[in-house]
Amino acid sequence: MVRRTDGAVPLHRDPDTDRVRAMLTRFDETVHALEPTLPRFRLAEGDILVLDNYRCRHGRDAHTGERTVRILTLRTADAR
Template sequence: MRRTDGALPLHRDPDTEHIRNQLARLDDAVHGIEPSLPRLRLDEGDILVLDNYRCWHGRDGHTGERTVRILTARSAEAG
């Protein structure tokens, strides 16, 4: 499950109200646990490697310059 602030029902979905209610429930659950989630700070030269399919991740706001380089690697298990 991926959660973004831009998640919306599909255009003219007949279950729009149900989907909006489910998204609101998900938002409430996520915001409820966010304060207890682990946080880490990356310093200049640090690297973070994670599996996007197994790790629910995000980042807090920041100031200053930010450089992101993305490398995608697939394993045989990825199919």
């Protein structure tokens, strides 16, 4: 997973705040360590990327320029 948010924080008044913060720090450090080894590819104009969000952890690098995103959600009887 490449993209992550700095907004992940323990819930308000969580009695286990210190543990949650430690786990978030561990997660962030692990992601940073793995980023250089992750496969990268570029989509060309007109390309389509289809992902199964139940089976695939994914992210993207920052980009510049115009970007159009259209999301189509397909749900099958297997999605439970």
